Amino acid sequence: MDFFTLIQILDATVRLAIPLLLACLAGLFSERAGIFDIGLEGKMLAAAFFSAAIASMTGSVWIGLLAGIAASLFLSGVHGLASITFRGNQLISGVAINFLAAGMTVLIAQSWFSQGGRTPSLSGAERFNPINFPGALTTTNEVKAASPLMQVYSELLSGHSLLVYVALLTVPMTWWLLYRTRFGLRLRAVGENPAAVDTAGVSVVGLRYAAVAICGILCGIAGAYLSTALQAGFVKDMSAGRGFIALAALIFAKWRPWHALYATFLFGLFQALELRPDVIEAVIGMKVQGQFLGTLPYIMTVVILAGFVGKAIPPRAGGEPYVKER
Amino acid sequence: MTNNTTAPAIELKGISKAFGPVQANKDISIRVMPGTIHGIIGENGAGKSTLMSILYGFYKADKGEIFIGGQKTEIPDSQAAIAAGIGMVFQHFKLVENFTVLENIILGAEDGRLLKPSLAKARKSLLELAAEYELNVDPDALIEEIGVGMQQRVEILKALYRQADILILDEPTGVLTPSEADQLFRILGRLREEGKTIILITHKLREIMEATDTVSVMRRGEMTATVKTADTSPEELAELMVGRKVLLQVDKTPPTLGDVVLDVQNLRVVDEQGVERLKSISLNVRAGEILGIAGVAGNGQSELLEVLGGYADGTGSVTLNGEAIDLTGKYSDGKTRRARGIAHVPEDRQREGLIMDYSAWENTAFGYHDDPAYQSGIFINNTAIRQDTEEKMARFDVRPPNPRLSAKNFSGGNQQKIVLAREIERNPDLLLIGQPTRGVDIGAIEFIHQQIVALRDQGKAILLVSVELEEILSLSDRVAVMFDGHIMGERAVGETDEKELGLMMAGVET
Numbered sequence: 121m122d123f124f125t126l127i128q129i130l131d132a133t134v135r136l137a138i139p140l141l142l143a144c145l146a147g148l149f150s151e152r153a154g155i156f157d158i159g160l161e162g163k164m165l166a167a168a169f170f171s172a173a174i175a176s177m178t179g180s181v182w183i184g185l186l187a188g189i190a191a192s193l194f195l196s197g198v199h200g201l202a203s204i205t206f207r208g209n210q211l212i213s214g215v216a217i218n219f220l221a222a223g224m225t226v227l228i229a230q231s232w233f234s235q236g237g238r239t240p241s242l243s244g245a246e247r248f249n250p251i252n253f254p255g256a257l258t259t260t261n262e263v264k265a266a267s268p269l270m271q272v273y274s275e276l277l278s279g280h281s282l283l284v285y286v287a288l289l290t291v292p293m294t295w296w297l298l299y300r301t302r303f304g305l306r307l308r309a310v311g312e313n314p315a316a317v318d319t320a321g322v323s324v325v326g327l328r329y330a331a332v333a334i335c336g337i338l339c340g341i342a343g344a345y346l347s348t349a350l351q352a353g354f355v356k357d358m359s360a361g362r363g364f365i366a367l368a369a370l371i372f373a374k375w376r377p378w379h380a381l382y383a384t385f386l387f388g389l390f391q392a393l394e395l396r397p398d399v400i401e402a403v404i405g406m407k408v409q410g411q412f413l414g415t416l417p418y419i420m421t422v423v424i425l426a427g428f429v430g431k432a433i434p435p436r437a438g439g440e441p442y443v444k445e446r
Numbered sequence: 447m448t449n450n451t452t453a454p455a456i457e458l459k460g461i462s463k464a465f466g467p468v469q470a471n472k473d474i475s476i477r478v479m480p481g482t483i484h485g486i487i488g489e490n491g492a493g494k495s496t497l498m499s500i501l502y503g504f505y506k507a508d509k510g511e512i513f514i515g516g517q518k519t520e521i522p523d524s525q526a527a528i529a530a531g532i533g534m535v536f537q538h539f540k541l542v543e544n545f546t547v548l549e550n551i552i553l554g555a556e557d558g559r560l561l562k563p564s565l566a567k568a569r570k571s572l573l574e575l576a577a578e579y580e581l582n583v584d585p586d587a588l589i590e591e592i593g594v595g596m597q598q599r600v601e602i603l604k605a606l607y608r609q610a611d612i613l614i615l616d617e618p619t620g621v622l623t624p625s626e627a628d629q630l631f632r633i634l635g636r637l638r639e640e641g642k643t644i645i646l647i648t649h650k651l652r653e654i655m656e657a658t659d660t661v662s663v664m665r666r667g668e669m670t671a672t673v674k675t676a677d678t679s680p681e682e683l684a685e686l687m688v689g690r691k692v693l694l695q696v697d698k699t700p701p702t703l704g705d706v707v708l709d710v711q712n713l714r715v716v717d718e719q720g721v722e723r724l725k726s727i728s729l730n731v732r733a734g735e736i737l738g739i740a741g742v743a744g745n746g747q748s749e750l751l752e753v754l755g756g757y758a759d760g761t762g763s764v765t766l767n768g769e770a771i772d773l774t775g776k777y778s779d780g781k782t783r784r785a786r787g788i789a790h791v792p793e794d795r796q797r798e799g800l801i802m803d804y805s806a807w808e809n810t811a812f813g814y815h816d817d818p819a820y821q822s823g824i825f826i827n828n829t830a831i832r833q834d835t836e837e838k839m840a841r842f843d844v845r846p847p848n849p850r851l852s853a854k855n856f857s858g859g860n861q862q863k864i865v866l867a868r869e870i871e872r873n874p875d876l877l878l879i880g881q882p883t884r885g886v887d888i889g890a891i892e893f894i895h896q897q898i899v900a901l902r903d904q905g906k907a908i909l910l911v912s913v914e915l916e917e918i919l920s921l922s923d924r925v926a927v928m929f930d931g932h933i934m935g936e937r938a939v940g941e942t943d944e945k946e947l948g949l950m951m952a953g954v955e956t
Contacts, residue, residue, distance in 0.1 A: 299561075300560060300561055300562070301559055301560055301561060302556040302558070302559050302560070302561060302564070303559070304561075305549060305552070305553060305556065305561055306553065306554070308542075308545075309542045309545065309553050312542045312543060312544060312545070313540065313541065313542045313543065315540045316540040316541055316542050316550070316553060317553065317554065318524065318540075319502075319524050319534065319536070319540045320524070320528075320540075320553050320554025320555065320604075321523065321524045321525030321527075321528045321554050322525075322553075322554045436543065436544075444504065
């Protein structure tokens with residue numbers, strides 16, 4: 121394997137890790153506030169569809185992005201209503217959202233576009249196009265011939281869509297919000313012991329809705345990224361389990377923002393390698409089934425949960441609706 | 447009284463609060479003078495905590511007014527209570543376990559959106575408060591790594607940091623060791639010197655006598671008396687707490703005593719916090735006898751039932767009909783106890799006696815679900831259980847007599863009859879029964895008492911725990927009084943009276 125192949129794989133890793141990262145941070149906000157969310161998948165899928173559909177209709181990816189976020193926020197609101205206001209079971213609500221999104225996106229797509237549950241292909245201003253840094257080489261042949269440093273600059277750092285850079289910035293922002301602000305302190309507290317927040321005179325319900333809303337926005341961006349940046353249009357079930365891998369990454373990261381970045385990039389690497397069986401064969405000298413790489417995130421999560429690599433302690437009040445008692 | 451000129455720190459007028467049909471607080475009025483420690487004493491369920499929750503904005507009173515420092519104040523939520531200068535230290539601390547002391551203190555009382563300046567300011571005032579009130583804590587320690595006594599100080603500091611002038615402590619010594627409790631009372635004394643007003647809620651007479659200036663007694667949702675602590679005695683308070691309820695007299699013949707069925711020697715129970723709940727208890731119950739365990743709630747009666755019923759571990763020796771019973775390990779469970787002939791009607795029937803969402807017939811099978819009569823091959827024979835339940839319900843006059851109804855749909859008395867029917871109909875050698883008529887209507891009380899006496903007359907041994915002294919006196923043949931985890935003494939029912947038992951319940955040697 122040459123250096124350029126490595127850079128190519130890392131480049132694919134970045135592209136594939138971004139939706140995982142956004143969804144993982146979305147889950148982090150929600151779960152840190154005590155609301156388990158297995159509906160990340162459904163929210164991403166709904167956002168992917170609506171951003172592609174609206175981008176295709178209006179010709180503007182920005183309006184598409186807003187539509188995607190709105191769709192995801194709507195589903196977040198449903199989840200919030202079920203699990204915060206009506207104190208329902210958070211897992212059931214999440215499952216319902218996943219099914220709802222899987223069915224509705226295809227149904228609406230067929231009704232609007234009659235293309236077998238897809239949206240039309242997006243191009244030009246309907247997509248988030250790659251941003252090329254000044255001086256970066258753009259064609260594969262040019263990059264291949266350039267110096268290693270230039271290869272890193274042109275292939276790995278440059279040439280991603282805006283959303284990639286936004287997602288990467290979200291990590292330090294999340295860390296700062298969580299550990300350096302009043303909102304973050306209260307958010308973490310409400311996931312650990314809502315009664316402490318309540319008796320301190322702060323609204324548990326308000327905080328949890330805020331967390332669920334942030335979760336919705338981030339899932340919306342993740343979905344929009346899938347259909348308008350990573351791919352050019354929506355296809356059925358295009359989230360392809362990313363919401364669940366993001367949840368696995370969240371456990372792997374033990375609900376910490378920087379670790380979420382590492383975990384999602386590791387899982388992104390597995391996905392990138394899954395696409396390049398030739399490279400794996402060349403490096404380790406034997407064929408590895410792509411499906412095995414696909415299951416690695418889950419296997420690693422089970423290992424973490426079993427306590428082999430330190431203990432993953434979820435937020436203590438996670439999954440439990442807050443009922444006021446004396 | 448010199449305090450007549452100053453406005454009371456807190457004045458409640460005519461506070462009433464009902465939860466469904468249960469009247470938790472009935473027309474309660476109280477005046478708490480500034481710079482005093484005011485005790486509120488009463489048994490579990492007397493309505494003390496409800497009253498304080500109203501004051502702290504957790505519940506809204508159905509009726510009544512609150513005055514803080516002479517000003518009429520509405521307290522719709524905790525925020526309003528904090529703004530009015532009220533701080534509350536709950537029985538179960540409201541702390542975030544994996545936060546530091548400092549983070550817990552500023553939570554909800556931060557200055558500005560960023561944490562750094564808030565933390566710096568809190569650290570400074572924490573050190574000042576610590577010096578002023580002798581409340582030393584390490585600001586950077588994690589809550590989960592400090593002891594309960596220290597956690598309680600954090601709760602007090604939390605209130606003081608929010609500039610509370612009135613501090614409410616709900617059963618503050620429940621989780622503390624005696625030396626930690628002494629330390630707490632020193633701190634409270636110090637707070638009083640600094641002009642703070644303290645409300646101390648407890649069911650422990652000793653604490654009231656030692657720490658308070660004034661004491662109010664609550665019983666069954668009513669404020670029965672408010673007196674100066676110096677003018678009263680533990681005996682008087684015990685009587686005010688327990689009350690003299692006119693109870694239906696139970697007709698019963700003198701007991702026909704048989705052999706010793708239950709023999710308990712040196713039974714000890716230490717809880718998770720390391721507090722000794724039962725301190726070397728020894729007692730026995732003979733066949734055909736009802737032994738009543740009297741005492742103010744929280745003096746170890748619950749632990750006694752739990753360990754005998756098989757759902758708490760203990761040390762010591764317990765024998766049933768001369769054969770030893772395991773107090774720890776695999777065979778120390780409710781099922782084994784039931785198989786040996788120990789039936790148990792738990793104190794809290796809704797939590798321990800029944801599953802409220804399950805039907806009456808399912809509840810009737812619990813603990814006896816391995817009964818061959820309930821089986822049909824490898825399956826459970828639901829029809830047989832339902833039929834059996836229907837018969838039991840008829841014999842115990844459970845209304846409505848429908849085995850398919852969920853336990854929660856029966857009234858308190860009928861729920862208790864379902865539990866009783868399940869346990870008594872198994873013909874046990876020993877019946878453990880806790881608070882048999884708590885929350886039960888008058889008609890059902892009579893029926894339940896008759897059933898207990900009938901079981902005794904069949905030559906069974908009965909251990910009865912009740913906080914109702916009248917109930918103990920009317921049912922038991924012999925009474926043992928528990929206080930602070932040990933038995934103060936035993937009396938035959940004919941040879942004692944309420945006064946003597948009341949003294950023993952207050953921990954006074956007679």
